[in-house]
Amino acid sequence: MYSEEIEKxxxxxxxxxxxxIKLISPKGEFKGILMERPxxxxxxILVIKLDNGYNVGIRFENGSRIEKIxxxxxxxxxxxxxxxxxxxxxxxxSLIYTGGTIGSKIDYRSGGVFMLTKxxxxxxxxxxxxxxxxxxxxxxxxxxxxxxTYMEWQKIAKAVADALKKDEGVVITHGTDTMHYTSAxxxxxxNGLNAPVILTGSQRSSDxxxxxxxxxxxxxxxxxxxxxxAEVAICMxxxxxxxxxxxxxxxxxxxxxxxxxxxxxxxxxxxxxxxSRKGEIExxxxxxxxxxxxxxxxxxxxxxxxxxxxxxxxxxxQPEIIDYYLSKGFKGIIIEGTGLGHTPVSTLHKEYSxxxxxxxxxxxxxxxxxxxxxxxxxVNPNVYRNLRLLSNAGAIYCEDMLPEVAxxxxxxxxxxxxxxxxxxxxxxxxxxxxxxxxxxxxxx
Amino acid sequence: MYSEEIEKxxxxxxxxxxxxIKLISPKGEFKGILMERPxxxxxxILVIKLDNGYNVGIRFENGSRIEKIxxxxxxxxxxxxxxxxxxxxxxxxSLIYTGGTIGSKIDYRSGGVFMLTKxxxxxxxxxxxxxxxxxxxxxxxxxxxxxxTYMEWQKIAKAVADALKKDEGVVITHGTDTMHYTSAxxxxxxNGLNAPVILTGSQRSSDxxxxxxxxxxxxxxxxxxxxxxAEVAICMxxxxxxxxxxxxxxxxxxxxxxxxxxxxxxxxxxxxxxxSRKGEIExxxxxxxxxxxxxxxxxxxxxxxxxxxxxxxxxxxQPEIIDYYLSKGFKGIIIEGTGLGHTPVSTLHKEYSxxxxxxxxxxxxxxxxxxxxxxxxxVNPNVYRNLRLLSNAGAIYCEDMLPEVAxxxxxxxxxxxxxxxxxxxxxxxxxxxxxxxxxxxxxx
Numbered sequence: 041m042y043s044e045e046i047e048k049x050x051x052x053x054x055x056x057x058x059x060x061i062k063l064i065s066p067k068g069e070f071k072g073i074l075m076e077r078p079x080x081x082x083x084x085i086l087v088i089k090l091d092n093g094y095n096v097g098i099r100f101e102n103g104s105r106i107e108k109i110x111x112x113x114x115x116x117x118x119x120x121x122x123x124x125x126x127x128x129x130x131x132x133x134s135l136i137y138t139g140g141t142i143g144s145k146i147d148y149r150s151g152g153v154f155m156l157t158k159x160x161x162x163x164x165x166x167x168x169x170x171x172x173x174x175x176x177x178x179x180x181x182x183x184x185x186x187x188x189t190y191m192e193w194q195k196i197a198k199a200v201a202d203a204l205k206k207d208e209g210v211v212i213t214h215g216t217d218t219m220h221y222t223s224a225x226x227x228x229x230x231n232g233l234n235a236p237v238i239l240t241g242s243q244r245s246s247d248x249x250x251x252x253x254x255x256x257x258x259x260x261x262x263x264x265x266x267x268x269x270a271e272v273a274i275c276m277x278x279x280x281x282x283x284x285x286x287x288x289x290x291x292x293x294x295x296x297x298x299x300x301x302x303x304x305x306x307x308x309x310x311x312x313x314x315x316s317r318k319g320e321i322e323x324x325x326x327x328x329x330x331x332x333x334x335x336x337x338x339x340x341x342x343x344x345x346x347x348x349x350x351x352x353x354x355x356x357x358q359p360e361i362i363d364y365y366l367s368k369g370f371k372g373i374i375i376e377g378t379g380l381g382h383t384p385v386s387t388l389h390k391e392y393s394x395x396x397x398x399x400x401x402x403x404x405x406x407x408x409x410x411x412x413x414x415x416x417x418x419v420n421p422n423v424y425r426n427l428r429l430l431s432n433a434g435a436i437y438c439e440d441m442l443p444e445v446a447x448x449x450x451x452x453x454x455x456x457x458x459x460x461x462x463x464x465x466x467x468x469x470x471x472x473x474x475x476x477x478x479x480x481x482x483x484x
Numbered sequence: 485m486y487s488e489e490i491e492k493x494x495x496x497x498x499x500x501x502x503x504x505i506k507l508i509s510p511k512g513e514f515k516g517i518l519m520e521r522p523x524x525x526x527x528x529i530l531v532i533k534l535d536n537g538y539n540v541g542i543r544f545e546n547g548s549r550i551e552k553i554x555x556x557x558x559x560x561x562x563x564x565x566x567x568x569x570x571x572x573x574x575x576x577x578s579l580i581y582t583g584g585t586i587g588s589k590i591d592y593r594s595g596g597v598f599m600l601t602k603x604x605x606x607x608x609x610x611x612x613x614x615x616x617x618x619x620x621x622x623x624x625x626x627x628x629x630x631x632x633t634y635m636e637w638q639k640i641a642k643a644v645a646d647a648l649k650k651d652e653g654v655v656i657t658h659g660t661d662t663m664h665y666t667s668a669x670x671x672x673x674x675n676g677l678n679a680p681v682i683l684t685g686s687q688r689s690s691d692x693x694x695x696x697x698x699x700x701x702x703x704x705x706x707x708x709x710x711x712x713x714a715e716v717a718i719c720m721x722x723x724x725x726x727x728x729x730x731x732x733x734x735x736x737x738x739x740x741x742x743x744x745x746x747x748x749x750x751x752x753x754x755x756x757x758x759x760s761r762k763g764e765i766e767x768x769x770x771x772x773x774x775x776x777x778x779x780x781x782x783x784x785x786x787x788x789x790x791x792x793x794x795x796x797x798x799x800x801x802q803p804e805i806i807d808y809y810l811s812k813g814f815k816g817i818i819i820e821g822t823g824l825g826h827t828p829v830s831t832l833h834k835e836y837s838x839x840x841x842x843x844x845x846x847x848x849x850x851x852x853x854x855x856x857x858x859x860x861x862x863v864n865p866n867v868y869r870n871l872r873l874l875s876n877a878g879a880i881y882c883e884d885m886l887p888e889v890a891x892x893x894x895x896x897x898x899x900x901x902x903x904x905x906x907x908x909x910x911x912x913x914x915x916x917x918x919x920x921x922x923x924x925x926x927x928x
Contacts, residue, residue, distance in 0.1 A: 184870055186822050187830035188799050217823035221799050280924065297927055298824050298861025305928055346800045352820075354888065355632050355665045356790045356895070364808055376796075378630050379661035380742050386631035417742025426628055444798065451800070480724065483741055484749055484928050 043084040046100050050074075058112030063088060065104040070096065073112075126174040131265040133173040133211060134203035135163075138196060139182040140215025142242040142253045162213075166254050172319065173265040178203065185215025185222070185241070190344040190451060193225035200230060200237055201340045209236040209264030213257070216241040216295055216303065219274060223290030224448040227272040227471040231339040234330055237272045238264045239290070243301045252277050252301040255317055259285035262319035268330045271472065273312060277301040284314040289327070291445050291473035294415065307415055308440040308482055309475060328472070343455030345371055350447040352376040352413060353383035359394040362401050362408075371459075372407040372450045375435070376443040381410040381419030385426050395433055402434030407463050409436045409450060411443040416483055438467050439474045449473060487528040490544050494518075502556030507532060509548040514540065517556075570618040575709040577617040577655060578647035579607075582640060583626040584659025586686040586697045606657075610698050616763065617709040622647065629659025629666070629685070634788040634895060637669035644674060644681055645784045653680040653708030657701070660685040660739055660747065663718060667734030668892040671716040671915040675783040678774055681716045682708045683734070687745045696721050696745040699761055703729035706763035712774045715916065717756060721745040728758040733771070735889050735917035738859065751859050752884040752926055753919060772916070787899030789815055794891040796820040796857060797827035803838040806845050806852075815903075816851040816894045819879070820887040825854040825863030829870050839873055846878030851907050853880045853894060855887040860927055882911050883918045893917060 042050070055061055055074060063070045063086055072088040075095060085097040086106075137143055143162065160177055163169055180199050183192060196212060203210050214222055223239050230237065240260035242253035260275040272290035279302050288306045297303035310325040347370045351361055365373055375394075377383050383394035398408055410430065412419050418440040421431035431437060438446045446466070453462035467474065486494070499505055499518060507514045507530055516532040519539060529541040530550075581587055587606065604621055607613055624643050627636060640656060647654050658666055667683050674681065684704040686697035704719040716734035723746050732750045741747035754769040791814045795805055809817055819838075821827050827838035842852055854874065856863050862884040865875035875881060882890045890910070897906035911918065 183830070183832065184826075184868070186797075186826035186870060187828050187832065187836075189828075189830075189833050189836055190800050191833065193799075217826055218799050295823065295858050296860050298856050298858045298863060300861065300927060302927075303858065303861075348800075349802065350796055350798055352794055352796055353630075354794055354891065355637075355662050356634050356792075358793065358812075360812075361805075361808075364805075368802075368804075379739065382628075382630035382661055384631050384633075386627070386633075388627070388631065389633050389635065392631075392633055412742050414739050414742045414747065416740050417744065417747075419742060424628070426630060447798065483744060483746075 042086070043100070046084065046086060049100075049106055053106055053108055055106060055108045056112065059108055060110035060112075061088070062107045062109055063098060063104065064107070065098055066101055067098060070098055071109065072096075127170070130172070130174045131208040132176070132206060133209050133261060133264045134176050134178055134207045135261075136178045136180050136196065136199050136203065136210060136212045137182070138180055138192070138212060138214050140185050140213065140241050142213045142215075142240065142256070143182060162253070162257070166257055168258055169261055172258070172261045173208075175261070176203075176207070183215075185217040185219060188215075188218050188222060190225065190346050193222055193229065194342040194344060196222065197226055197229040197340060197342050200226065201338055204235050204338060207235070209238065209267075211257070211260045211264045212237065212239045214239050214241050216243055216276075220290075220293045220295055220304070221444055221448055223272050223274050223293055224445045224473070225344075225452065227290040227473070228449060228452040229341050230272060231341050232337055233272065234270045234336045234338065236264045236267050236269045238275045238287070239272070240275045243276070243299060243303050250301070255282055256285060258317050259315045259319075263287055263315055263321070266319065267313070267315075267321055269312060270328045270330045271312070274304050275315065276304045278311070278314055282317070284316055286311040287313045287315055289472045291471050292442070294442060294444070307442055308417070308478060310482065341452070341456045343452070345451050345454035348372040348374070348447065348451040348454065350374050350376065350443060353378060353394060355384070356392060357384065359384070359392065359397040362394070362397040366401050366404055366406055370406065371454050372409070373401070374409045374411055374438070374443055374447045374450055376413040377410050377419065378413060380423055380427055381412055381421065381430070381437055382424075382426055383430060385429050395429055398430060398435050399433035405459070407436065407450060407454070407459070407466065408434065409438045409446050409466050411438045411441055411446045413443065415442065418478055436463065436466050440478060441467070441473050445473050486530070487544070490528065490530060493544075493550055497550055497552055499550060499552045500556065503552055504554040504556075505532070506551045506553055507542060507548065508551070509542060510545055511542060514542055515553065516540075571614070574616070574618045575652040576620070576650060577653050577705060577708045578620050578622055578651045580622045580624050580640065580643050580647065580654060580656045581626070582624055582636070582656060582658050584629050584657065584685050586657045586659075586684065586700070587626060606697070606701070610701055612702055613705055616702070616705045617652075619705070620647075620651070627659070629661040629663060632659070632662050632666060634669070634790050637666055637673065638786040638788060640666065641670055641673040641784060641786050644670065645782055648679050648782060651679070653682065653711075655701070655704045655708045656681070656683045658683050658685050660687055660720075664734075664737045664739055664748070665888055665892055667716050667718050667737055668889045668917070669896065671734040671917070672893060672896040673785050674716060675785050676781055677716065678714050678780045678782065680708045680711050680713045682719045682731070683716070684719045687720070687743060687747050694745070699726055700729060702761050703759045703763075707731055707759055707765070710763065711757070711759075711765055713756060714772045714774045715756070718748050719759065720748045722755070722758055726761070728760055730755040731757045731759055733916045735915050736886070738886060738888070751886055752861070752922060754926065785896070785900045787896070789895050789898035792816040792818070792891065792895040792898065794818050794820065794887060797822060797838060799828070800836060801828065803828070803836065803841040806838065806841040810845050810848055810850055814850065815898050816853070817845070818853045818855055818882070818887060818891045818894055820857040821854050821863065822857060824867055824871055825856055825865065825874070825881055826868075826870055827874060829873050839877055842874060842879055843877035849903065851880065851894060851898070851903070851910065852878065853882045853890050853910050855882045855885060855890045857887065859886065862922055880907065880910050884922060885911070885917050889917050
């Protein structure tokens with residue numbers, strides 16, 4: 041936001057961000073596109089993108105005037121509507137919109153990002169979608185993925201279950217930061233799923249000239265409309281080129297790069313498939329196929345116990361963190377151990393040993409699961425004595441499950457099952473989160 | 485350990501684990517190698533490896549007898565001594581032994597793992613080492629890497645500084661789990677380093693027939709003896725084959741697999757070099773070269789503030805964890821955020837927003853650094869509004885630094901500098917931990 045003074049002038053002249061303006065100030069005349077104001081202390085400075093592409097900041101002083109030269113036409117174009125007329129013969133797919141970068145739009149002329157109030161505006165830019173499926177848009181929420189909680193997971197799971205009463209598949213647009221947490225949660229909550237549920241998003245905002253939003257959306261729509269994958273999966277760019285998207289199991293995916301379009305990688309697994317913009321699917325590994333059998337019923341298990349924590353063990357780490365969570369009434373902790381699933385257990389520096397704390401928590405009724413911060417590979421309590429000590433203290437070794445997935449799973453289990461059953465199921469595969477055997481080409 | 489009863493009989497018969505024995509029991513006669521007893525409740529069961537390779541457990545009952553058939557010859561061989569006579573013309577290198585799998589040895593016949601009391605026993609199996617350098621062995625400690633603390637880092641740093649008063653380079657053998665934490669700590673503590681300091685270890689115990697201990701040791705010794713790398717680096721297998729080891733900057737390395745021999749990977753960087761068993765070095769990226777200039781003096785900075793924590797932010801995570809550490813007198817926290825460096829800041833679910841807690845901690849004098857759990861890529865407070873909010877609250881965005889490295893660095897800075905200087909230096913490169921520009925081929 042600009043200062044009150046500037047906003048008043050802009051309102052009077054009917055100037056919006058993105059319009060071409062002329063600023064006449066004591067410093068001189070400046071022509072260019074009015075940009076959004078970055079959030080800084082001094083908001084009495086106008087930011088203008090000059091014709092040469094540079095942005096300048098010019099103080100709006102006594103005697104300054106602003107004139108509109110030209111309205112932003114790009115914005116008008118965006119008001120175009122997506123054609124939602126149904127075409128016969130096309131599959132029915134719901135698009136559940138939850139927010140995130142893919143739900144934001146860059147105004148090319150101003151460079152400012154704005155959230156779409158109507159997701160149809162995004163679809164309007166992708167006419168190919170009309171020929172893939174009859175799409176019903178559900179504007180469920182508009183939340184940045186870093187702000188997602190289990191309450192949103194529950195809402196999304198319910199919306200998916202509702203959609204699948206009539207649709208062949210579902211696409212969920214989602215911010216990328218925690219998309220893999222959500223995909224894990226949905227994988228567990230949508231028990232007995234018999235249709236493709238595809239999460240997608242975009243890593244780059246479209247001002248880079250290389251937005252992944254459109255291709256990700258197209259590939260995801262193909263996957264939801266006509267693949268026989270009966271799983272929750274993430275569909276995002278496979279590489280930095282625009283040839284394929286990867287379809288990755290929801291319990292084996294992880295965002296591995298802050299900004300690349302191919303940030304999502306399968307960990308301890310291969311992708312289920314790759315899919316082209318034209319919808320050509322190449323299956324890569326085994327997956328759960330859609331069954332014609334109508335006994336296959338979706339069971340929605342949306343219980344969730346939020347008093348579960350994900351805690352990392354590292355040199356000098358304080359084992360009292362376990363006691364802290366215990367004292368706060370937490371029911372479970374997933375430890376991101378080192379290597380094969382170690383925490384410090386030293387008798388040399390007893391103050392740093394986690395052993396007694398883990399034992400005490402387990403004895404007090406807490407479930408403690410062990411995963412590895414290596415991410416790739418499998419924890420195993422049988423290799424070294426120190427591992428066996430933790431295991432004997434009651435910690436459950438979670439095989440090749442990702443720490444984040446084990447965390448989501450434990451909250452899910454405690455929210456839907458009795459403690460003993462939750463404990464038993466933690467390292468038993470229920471939604472593809474644990475694989476029996478690791479293969480040699482699953483690594484970097 | 486076996487039961488007292490069994491141990492007494494073994495002692496009387498002068499039988500050790502690894503010896504071939506005959507057990508005569510009411511159940512029958514069993515011939516095979518006596519194995520170590522796994523730690524179980526019932527320790528009155530003898531474990532014997534039969535000739536067919538299977539292990540059997542047989543209860544030692546009334547009327548049981550044990551006879552020795554043959555002593556374990558492998559063990560005798562291990563008593564061989566490493567030739568430490570100096571050869572003229574070879575560089576002087578110290579080998580600092582700290583423990584870990586590389587310091588353990590498998591008895592091939594018994595399958596049991598035992599820690600070497602004298603690291604020279606390891607060297608005795610690698611005669612090539614004698615022709616690479618005149619090696620002085622320093623048995624500094626024998627600690628599993630999961631039990632390492634800053635106190636061990638300090639000890640190792642001092643031992644390196646001592647060794648470099650006379651040696652051309654140093655090799656440190658170390659457990660792999662936290663090797664990258666130690667390599668980061670040494671990178672910071674050994675300020676102005678002008679020699680190669682190479683950490684190595686082994687991922688697989690040698691009973692797999694594919695131990696990486698020997699090749700890692702040989703390549704590391706070459707790197708320490710004759711490379712011109714004036715950095716702390718990790719030297720471990722480059723791939724699953726035995727052709728090259730990778731030399732990875734100590735502040736850019738991470739253990740990325742629980743068990744593979746090529747588990748260590750550079751993150752947000754390329755390796756410095758690859759090196760063959762014959763010592764052929766192929767340099768891959770820029771590095772700090774040894775300077776002839778004698779003004780280049782090593783400054784040992786071993787101060788360390790252990791009241792620093794590494795905390796992960798994730799959906800439903802409790803922001804009160806910040807208050808907890810503040811109340812415990814902690815001086816700094818590194819947050820592993822999502823994506824570009826987010827924590828939840830939602831106003832929709834205020835109880836999960838980290839914003840006020842971060843602001844309060846910073847206002848109370850704590851240093852809070854932001855990294856990304858993506859690992860690859862770079863945090864950046866300028867892309868989204870939620871990032872800017874955290875940054876405005878006083879959190880410091882740590883560029884492309886790994887979370888573990890930022891954690892080690894913050895403890896180092898607070899242990900050696902005043903708070904304001906520590907704060908300033910956190911996101912300034914001092915030991916290769918921050919790179920200015922990311923390159924496209926630095927990803928998986």
